[in-house]
Amino acid sequence: MENLSPSLFRRTSKLDLQQYLLEKRNLINHQLQSLVRDYSFPGRLQDAMHYSIEAGGKRLRPILLLATAEAFGANEQKALAVASGLEMIHTYSLIHDDLPSMDDDDMRRGMPTSHKKFDEATAILAGDALLTLSSQVIAEDTELTAEQRIHLIRELSKASGARGMVEGQMLDMQSENREITLEELEYVHRNKTGRLLNFAVMAGAYIGDASLEAMVEMEKMGEALGLIFQIQDDILDITGDADKIGKPVGSDEGNHKSTYPKLLGLDGAKEQKEYYVRVAEQSLEKAGVNESVLSELIDYLSRRDH
Ligand code: IPE
Ligand code: IPE
Ligand code: MG
Ligand code: MG
Ligand code: MG
Numbered sequence: 001m002e003n004l005s006p007s008l009f010r011r012t013s014k015l016d017l018q019q020y021l022l023e024k025r026n027l028i029n030h031q032l033q034s035l036v037r038d039y040s041f042p043g044r045l046q047d048a049m050h051y052s053i054e055a056g057g058k059r060l061r062p063i064l065l066l067a068t069a070e071a072f073g074a075n076e077q078k079a080l081a082v083a084s085g086l087e088m089i090h091t092y093s094l095i096h097d098d099l100p101s102m103d104d105d106d107m108r109r110g111m112p113t114s115h116k117k118f119d120e121a122t123a124i125l126a127g128d129a130l131l132t133l134s135s136q137v138i139a140e141d142t143e144l145t146a147e148q149r150i151h152l153i154r155e156l157s158k159a160s161g162a163r164g165m166v167e168g169q170m171l172d173m174q175s176e177n178r179e180i181t182l183e184e185l186e187y188v189h190r191n192k193t194g195r196l197l198n199f200a201v202m203a204g205a206y207i208g209d210a211s212l213e214a215m216v217e218m219e220k221m222g223e224a225l226g227l228i229f230q231i232q233d234d235i236l237d238i239t240g241d242a243d244k245i246g247k248p249v250g251s252d253e254g255n256h257k258s259t260y261p262k263l264l265g266l267d268g269a270k271e272q273k274e275y276y277v278r279v280a281e282q283s284l285e286k287a288g289v290n291e292s293v294l295s296e297l298i299d300y301l302s303r304r305d306h
Contacts, residue, residue, distance in 0.1 A: 017296050024063045027076075029054075031084045035137055040129065048118050048126035049133075052091050055109035056246070058306070062087045064200040064225075064297060068218070071292035072208020079207045081141035082152050085134035086203070089160050090196055092130040093169070095123050102173065103251055110246035131160075144207075152203055159199040168192025175258040185258050186227065193233070194226025201225065210287070217287035221294075224280035228302045231273040234259035235266065236305070244306040277302050 032053050040046040062083035069079040098105040098113040099120065106116050114123035138144075138153050158164055168191025175188060201222030205215050236245050237252045238261055252259050260269035280298045284290045 017293065017300060020293055021058075021063060021300075024066055025059045027066075027080070028059045028062045028083060028087060031080055032087060035084055035088075035133070039133055039136065044118070044122060045125055045129060048114055048122045049129055051111075051117060052095055052108075052114050052126060052130075053088075055111045057087070057091065057094075057109050058304075059087060060229075060301065061090050061196055061200045064197065064294075065204045067293050067297060068201050068204025068289075069207045070204075071289040071294055072205055072210045072214070074204075074208040078143045079204060081137050081143065082156070082203050082207070083200075085138045085156060086196065086200060088130040088134040088137075089156065089165075092127040092134075093160075093165055093196075095127040095130075097169065099123060102169070103255055105248055105251055107242070107247050110243075148207070151206065155203065155206075156199055159195040163191075164195040165192055168195065172257070177256045178258070180258045180263075182263055185260065185263055188258070189227055189230040189260075190223065193230040194223055197226040197229055198222030205287075214287040214289070217283045221280045221283035221287065221298075224276040224283065225298065225301060228273055228276045228280065228298070231260045231269055231276070232302060232304060234261055235269055235273075238266065240305065246306065273302055 033050070036046065036049045036053055040049055065083045065086060066076050066079050070076055094108060095114045097103050098108055099115055106113055108114075111117070114126055118126070134156065135153050138149055138156070141149060144152070160166065168188055171184075171188045172192050175184070180188075198219065199222075201218050202215070205218045210218065234252065237249060237259070240249050242249045251257075252262070260272060263269075264272060277298060281290070281295060284294055284298070
């Protein structure tokens with residue numbers, strides 16, 4: 001895949017953004033497919049890994065990482081291994097999130113979930129394999145220095161683990177069938193979804209060698225983006241079209257989940273989302289990269305219908 005010219009990430013029209021997303025998605029898809037093929041043995045486990053990786057997905061986290069790295073002037077090749085590792089962790093989190101013992105969902109990315117297509121044990125193991133592969137591909141990347149690789153693996157582990165996404169998932173499960181405060185819900189969302197999105201932004205800024213001041217603002221932007229993303233996910237679980245979102249509508253209500261619309265109503269949830277859109281835009285401006293495709297990505301993520 002050829003490198004994109006700088007003009008390609010200074011976009012203004014909707015059509016151009018779609019083209020940008022498509023090109024980046026193709027790049028990530030190609031990379032993920034070859035990594036899974038090269039790093040696993042042919043057989044049932046590899047089939048299950050391929051199945052979930054190739055089921056599609058919007059690839060928003062790796063795209064955000066690449067776009068941020070580019071906004072700070074880095075070559076996208078430098079960000080590709082980390083972007084792929086991040087999407088592997090995200091895909092593993094979805095495989096496990098759908099398991100009968102968790103959200104018990106049958107459809108994902110428009111296809112039967114891994115445990116439906118294969119079986120529960122295979123789904124658990126495919127998730128485990130994607131999780132571990134993510135660190136390996138970053139550790140073995142030749143574009144980054146050893147110091148960069150250690151930093152990025154550490155940050156990705158923190159964002160994914162027991163004080164990050166996994167903690168958020170635990171709290172999400174513990175928030176079923178009970179009332180929680182808005183503050184508690186925000187904490188769940190910040191972790192279960194926010195941490196990986198924030199990692200995308202921070203890793204991109206780090207690879208692009210952003211200044212400390214810019215990093216501080218990008219962290220605020222990434223945190224706001226995480227909340228925007230999960231609030232919209234909660235909204236789509238009610239108002240979305242199952243064919244478009246590729247997963248069931250009404251899963252949250254069926255599982256008696258704590259969500260933004262449940263706590264604040266649909267309008268209240270939308271207001272919260274708009275508040276965080278303003279926070280994200282302001283931080284991006286302060287970081288000095290609001291001219292990049294990132295501002296369009298904020299808008300796109302907050303209004304997405306799938
Ligand atoms: C779904 O994420 C899970 C959440 C964290 C809300 P995405 O909406 O990014 O799912 P894919 O990757 O496009 O399938
Ligand atoms: C899951 O949140 C976030 C993860 C860490 C996987 P949800 O349970 O709301 O995600 P969907 O709606 O099933 O995609
Ligand atoms: Mg869940
Ligand atoms: Mg779920
Ligand atoms: Mg959801």
